[in-house]
Amino acid sequence: MKKVLSEKETHSLMKTLTEEQRHFISNYIVQCKKLKWLDVLSRSKTDFTYKNANTPTVNIETNEWTLKTIIDGGYRKRPFKCDCGASLRHQYIVYNNKEEKEYKFGSTCFEEHTNLDAQIVKDIKRGFYLIDIELDEILIKYKKRELFNVSSFLHLKDDPVAADLIKQAKLNIPLSTKQIDELRKAEFHYKHNKNKQEAYKGLNELQITLIEKLPLKEQVELVKDLIRKEFHYEDLPDTVDSAEIQLFVKLGLPLLNRHRIRFNTIEFFSQTEQVTSEAATENKQLSFKEANEITYDVFMKRHLHILKKVRENQDRISSDNEKIWLNIQNNIKEFRDGKEFNHSAFKGDINHILKHLDLGLENMYG
Template sequence: MVLLAQKEVEAAMGNLNEEQIYFLTYRMKIKKKSRWLQVLANYKGIDIDEKMSNQDIEEKIKDWVLVDILDGGYKKRPYKCDCGQSLRFQYIIQNKKEGTVRQLGENCFENYLSLPSSVIKDVKNGMYAIDLERDEILIKYKKNLFYPLASYMHLSLPQDIIDQYEAGLPLSDNQIKLVERINARYEEEKKLSFLFQRLNINQQQFVSKMNQEDRRELLLSIEDGCAEGFFPDEEILEYEETTQRQIQLHLPLLERQKQEVREWKLAKDRQEQLHSLTPEQREFILSFSKEDQAALLDTVQKPLYYSIESIKNLPLETRIKKQVELNLPLLKEQIYQINVAQNRLQNLS
């Protein structure tokens, strides 16, 4: 979508009543001011959050802030820049620290602030996006494309969305997406509450102590019918205390807990495999890296590829021959080395 020409904007505005025109114009000014403050705060490395008002952010910035953007109208230049040039659009900025006010055109606005071009570009991109949203609302109004917000008024919606709906203006696509995200969260919270009520009192007490994200994952696992497998009592005692309690309460494990259990069982199996070897075999395998140890132990019960007789005349590392002599499995790269050595020997004969 591209911006409407100013003449088209004014024609579309002519279809609105005074309340709608005021709402849309005022709202766009506030959004542009907010965008300016956000860009400036990011540039200065100032942390801001959604709960902070524009005034709160201004107090933190203590620099030039955008007070207003005045539009004199199509083909009109009723305003003046501080440099004397006639303007249609006038940027009014104020230094929060000194109280100084400047009334500038676009070029002087950029030059006066002495900000990097990247910051000015961010400001302009933000202003452009806000104007696009205004045009989208105007086009939707003309085409009578209204979102059925009445079905979502039970939600905790942003007040500006409610005000816009009550003023008889359509919502932008971004606003609709926000409403649908809020509704999705609301529906999920209802589902989680229902699932929580299905738990017995001991399970509820346990789940209530979990952080929000873990609680959500656990309750949704219950909805999906996820059940944990049988855990022998002697195994349970080896797990982390929280995991033990969860199993005892017949609650599903979180994905990270399942991974921990899998890793614990794998480590236990590998320890058992290691202790099933002779002392010499065990000492030899432990000389490898952790990753190679795991690869060797995973194949320690499988048939061996080579006997010592089949490779003793090959030009190989002593380590490989010793490994085969100890009836231990080989790594993939070691098997590759043997194949290369065999092919070379065949080519020479």
């Protein structure tokens, strides 16, 4: 990623902002850099802890260096000094917690004056660079008047991150792509929490604990099903060997996609296998008309081996494609129960899954 604007261009665009806007955005950039600093240092601390996992007495230097702030002397000015004597435009004020002493460094030489690891310094500099690019993006959008409409996000004002973004938009400062993503993420969490409040009414502690332990994606899925009262028990076979599925049923919780994908196929294919072998002997001679108005049995006779192949590999199906596979199975089941079946949709979907699984069978339905 290359820096879009030169220092001069950034400076002249900054000059077009009002005092209030400039102050807000400069403050945002400094906050981002402080967070980045903290983030990189705490991550490196984790690595350090891990490496020394066998030495229980190891004393970890928790955040020895804290970035207090960064001050900007202004374009083409170098009013500040680094501790080594160099003149600076940007001065990093860093506090050493161990020595209880404040240091003032330049961005290019804080590496030499601190005991920070070279990789950490590299990560920090990289992070700061990306934040500078984000500022450029905001400034370019400002020039083009590309403002982001936050009117549908105003209910998020209790979320501290969203509140700052709303404030920024209200000051007529555009939002960066990263900020828009953050706002959408805040909206997603808001909705999920609201759904949870509704869904958890009447649930006991055990049920809630189990739900809260699920990964977010499955939590969202389950909470939605709880509200819609869709438990998916109708698909349950007589015997289930998965302890987790048994627990979900026992607790009266909706089954997850990954549960249904299991028993749906296993039970379903073992049932139809008998039917199709019977059908195979009966339907040896098919007239042209019959072949066009294909019956469920004939369909299964033709496609069972492919469906079984997919079933054998279904653990590899990505979460994006899980729905398609589930949908295929549901449609086939409905076909068995006498409902209409869309063959071309089936071909498209199964081809997609085969390609995705790379089973070398995709030409089957080409």
